[in-house]
Amino acid sequence: MGLPEKLIYEIKRKNVILFVGAGVSNNLGLPLFDNLIRQIGEKLGYDPDEFESYGRYRELAEYYEIENNGINDLVKWMDEEWHRNSISLKDSKVHKLIFDLDFPIIYTTNYDRWLEKTYDSYGREYRKIVKVEDLVSLGNESTQIIKFHGDFSEENSIVLTESSYFERLDFETPLDIKLRSDILGKTILFIGYSLNDVNLRYLIFKLNKLWENSKHLDRRLSPYIFLAKPNPVQQKIFQKRGIEVVVSKQEREEDGLLQFLSELLEKSSEKQN
Structure with missing residues (x-):
């Protein structure tokens, strides 16, 4: 799998924001x-x-x-x-690879807490951000995990119904304002999203709008998306919107994501000559 050199470089610089979709949680066998x-x-x-x-x-x-x-x-x-007791983090090498890649900021549209449990399990500090109070006194000393569509611990934060989703589309919440700030001068990487995922299409559309309305368009770095299987139509649309696409050649979707993250970790860990 050919990895973009620029993406590897930005990961080495700790300058990549990771967006995590449902495909990552599926590695643990969570219900669809x-x-x-x-x-x-x-x-x-x-x-x-x-x-x-x-x-x-x-x-x-x-x-x-x-x-x-x-x-x-x-x-x-x-x-x-x-979060059944029968679910084990050891069954998801993908979560461990995300941890090892050490992204400074992770946004997720998933409700579950397996990302947080990964950091707990391996003993690294993080800040979970669900509501406006969580934004107080944020520093750069630990990973930020932003629950963009809510968290089970806060029922009112869950974006599940049609009305709650329409309200989320306003893109004017404190988390949205934080996202506008976070994306300046940083690279975005999407993993775990399917081509038909409305969350993905919505996020990409909104991010493009944020950049178009920004006074800092010259600071935009190309976003990347990993796709578990090829789709020439969607790939062309993503490319038209300025997104670089990395496509797996593995037959099984879970194998493709595992290979992608493994190679990213290997390449970004190499010392420069």
Whole structure:
């Protein structure tokens, strides 16, 4: 797999912001959103297959919220399922590689706490940022893990329903303001996102808008995205938007991400002559 030399250079400089999507959590065998929607249907007394046909998962989650005056018990169920005792970090070499690459800032659209558990397990300090209070007295002494779509520990932070997602699209929260500051002069790397992931398309669109409206367009460094399988249509669109694409040649998606991160670690750890 050919790695961009510029990306390796920026990782060596600790100048890369990592964006982590659901594909990273899938390495631990976490339930997919299909399971969540089926659970919602069962809780509401529907046949799961029939319920899935009634809308997309954000719409169905909002229907659940309306019917139950909230999503507290749903979030509790998700938290329990996503953090079962049977799940072991040792089963995810990807999480260990993320830790070893030592990114100074990590944004994630995942709700689970396995990134944080990785840092706890290997004994490195970090700052988890979910709400505005977490932004107080931020320093550069430890890794920042920003839960961009919320965290199970804060029910009101979870971006799950259609309404909460539309509110997130405003891109005017304190976390968004922090992101505007973070991206100046830094490289962004997306991993764990599928080509059809609306989170990815939304983030890329918004990041482009941030740069277009910025007075510092000349300081923009090329974002990178790792794709677990080729798609010439989406690759061309990403490239048109100024994003450099790295595509896996592995048959299994999980093998591709593992190889990509392993090679990044190896190359970025090499001493310069």
